[in-house]
Amino acid sequence: MDIWNIVILALVQGITEFLPISSSAHLVLLPKLLDIEDQGLAFDVALHVGSLGAVLWYFRHDLRPLFRAWWLSMRTRQLDAESRLVWGVGLATFPVLLVGAVVTLGDFEGFLRSMWLIAVANLVFAGWLWWADYYARQSRNEYSLSFYDMVLIGLAQAVAIVPGTSRSGITITVALLLGLQRTAAARFSFLLSIPVIIVAGAGESAILWTKSIPPVNWAALGLGALLSGISAYICIYLLIRLLERMSLLPFVIYRVVLGVILLLWLV
Template sequence: MSLFQLILVALIQGLTEFLPVSSSGHLILLPNLTGMDDQGQAIDVAVHIGTLFAVIMFFWADVKIAIGGTGRLLQGKVDTKGAHLALQLGIATIPVMIFGLVLKLTGLDQALRSVTVIGWTMLIFGLVLYWADQKGATTKTSPDWSIKDALIMGVWQALALVPGTSRSGATISGARQLGYAREDAAKLSMLMSIPTIIASGAVLGLDVVSTANIQLAKDSLIAAVFAFVAALLALSLMMRLLKTVSFTPYVIYRVFLGIGLLVFAYS
């Protein structure tokens, strides 16, 4: 893979992983619309690792609390703020793991990787995000996150396994529908991404271990670094903008991209 394509893939993943516009959809579209070779699972794992480190760094204060509470949780005790957060994140991850296993075992994960599917999901879930953002109340903040809400948002997150849906877009939609303020909805969505990225990275990683070589390792490192920087910048920008701007700009982008993809797919 050329250095240009490697950096391009990393930047696309980094910039779109946490914005509600679907990173997986954009990565699938890249070879489909440009004729470039698919980047492969090894690079997918690398860019996911890069974005994982970015979100951990950005929300380190909360991540540190969850890590501290994991030990208590493993002892069967949910008597601290950290243990409660670790439990909520674990519960929120269960639906996506179950749905992901079903898609992989049935082969639907590959069947859904088409421009047509991405066009429809980009459009439909963009409108869902707009509806949830405009109609949702702002009465809850992140400390109000309950186990029930974590499970509901986990189901929304599972829907994002369909390319073009957007993991962050779906979970933010779920959080806004539950009444969480925009910044808090985004924060919960980002925290939920951590165990999800770890789980998906582990699954993909098992598939590429046997094909690893020095050149692939170098390419993966470059991709991870660029994805990390891009993701950190995208996170910082989005969280800053949410203080004064709604999710409408992302909705507009999704709608226009979705319509364009459907025109392309059906023409």
């Protein structure tokens, strides 16, 4: 496993995982554009471990009271804003699990890796992100979300199975349309990523467990996880800080430019 391939793929995964620019699209495009070989499932699992570690560490001070409130709600059968948020995150995760299962069992791999689809998805959802960012009220925080609101965001997250959509992009978009402030929309999107990354990593690990694989290069996996985690943490930190001061327009412009370049390249 070439070290530069490891560095490039790990950094791209970490940088794009939580930004509204579609990590899956970049990870599909990069090997094709740079002729990078597929690193295999074990490496994908390592990258997910890095991304998960980043979001858990960033929200470590928020997660403790959230899970205390969730545990208390199971004992008392009463909900407050914090426990409702945890239950809502779990509820909002079901749509993407169902869609992921259908895609895994069906024969959609070739279609979902289509360059045309990635280009069009970038343009369409970039426009939707701009519209939501420009016109949204931005008057609520994530604790004000109802279960209905969170299910809507979860349904939108399921659409992100299509590369080019961006899981964080579409969940932030719908959260903005529901009236959330930019930073609140981003925080809820990041919290929603935790069970998704855990399930994705567990699924890949289960597939890996059933397959006969060559000896694992633990140094390569460790480097990939470390670089993915560090870059993802930096991106979470910077995005939250940037959204306190600016709009999502730079990400919209990036996605439009990427989509247009891809279309021109394919023609």
